[in-house]
Amino acid sequence: MRYDILTLFPEMFTGVLGHSILKRAEEKKIVNYNVVDFRTFSKDKHQRVDDYPYGGGGGMVLTPQPVFDAIEEVTKQSRCEKRRIILLCPQGERYSQKKAEELAQCDQLIFICGHYEGYDERIREHLVTDEISIGDYVLTGGELGAMVIIDSVTRLLTGVLGNETSAITDSFSSGLLEYPHYTRPVDFRGLKVPDVLLSGHHENIEQWRHEQALKRTYERRPDLLNERNLSEKERDWLQSMKKDK
Template sequence: MRYDVLTLFPEMFRGVLGNSILKKAEEKQLVSYNIVDFRSYSQDKHQRVDDYPYGGGGGMVLTPQPIFDAIDDLTKDNPSAKRRIILLCPQGERYTQKKAEQLVEYDQLIFICGHYEGYDERIREHLVTDEISIGDYVLTGGELGAMVIIDSVTRLLSGVLGNETSAVTDSFSTGLLEYPHYTRPVEFRGLKVPDILLSGHHKNIEEWRHRESIKRTLERRPDLLNERELTEREKKWIEILNEEDKN
């Protein structure tokens, strides 16, 4: 996976990409990061990349020329590569685990991180393949959103995580929130690990974890259950849990 990030603040990425799982993924040559200051593509003698909006209004708007030229440069060596060009934007689709699972299928992800009031509409209409928002709030720029997406996609790549099942069972990957986890000691300050997890009966443990995922999702994100095609067993569990909640 190759990541190219167009930003005015490349230094923001050093700490995030240079540590933990993201750094190890690069060391294993599973990913490559190319952080580009798109100001270097500006044809303005002062390297300006923004201008006042036509029609008036507050704020400045990113001009199309530096972004178009940067994209041309980043795609010229392999024009047929399987890639997505992602605009980080509050108007974009809300980012989800499902979207991360779609993006991991590509060879190259190019991120456009804007600042100021917005983008020239020609960037949006004629360059990008995806507009993504990481939440219903406004940030000062797209950098944090790009970092979030890079992190969530990278951990899905084969060989990145030490345990290959970790990403599969994460919250949202199954359409449910993840079940509770416990580790040593068995008892801590009078609080004990559930007996089922100490039983060694793997089938019963899996059923307990599945039920706990249903329970946690019902309590914290019931909207996710509306989007899931529930099995008869899951429906029964939800019915029992609702009855227990009433009592």
């Protein structure tokens, strides 16, 4: 996976990309990060990348020329076939685990991290394949959104996580929130690990975890269940949970 990140503040990515799983993924040559200061592509003598909006109004708008030229350069550098150009934007599609799984199938992801009041509409209409928002709130720029997407996509790539089942059992990957976890000691201040997890009976443990994931989803994110094709057993478990409430 190749990540090209167009930003006016490349130093913001140093800490995030240089630590933990994201760093190890690069060391294993599973991913390649290319952080681009698109101000360097500006043809303005003062390297300006923004201007006043036509028609008036507050704020400044990113001009198309530096962004178009930067995109053309990073696409020329790679021979990737499965490429997506992502605009981080509060008007975009709400980001989800399903979207992360979709993006993880690509060879190259290019992120446009904007600032100021917005983008010249020609960037949106003629360059971008995906507009993504990480939530219904407004940030100063698109950098934090790009970091979130890069992290969530990278952990899905083969060879990144030490345990390949971790990404599969994460919350949202199965359509349910993740089940509770316990570790040593068995008894901590009178708070004990559920007996089933100590039983060594793998089938019972898997059933308990599935029930707990369903229960946690029902209690915390019932909206997710509306999108899930529940099995007969899951419907029975839900009915039992509702009676116990």
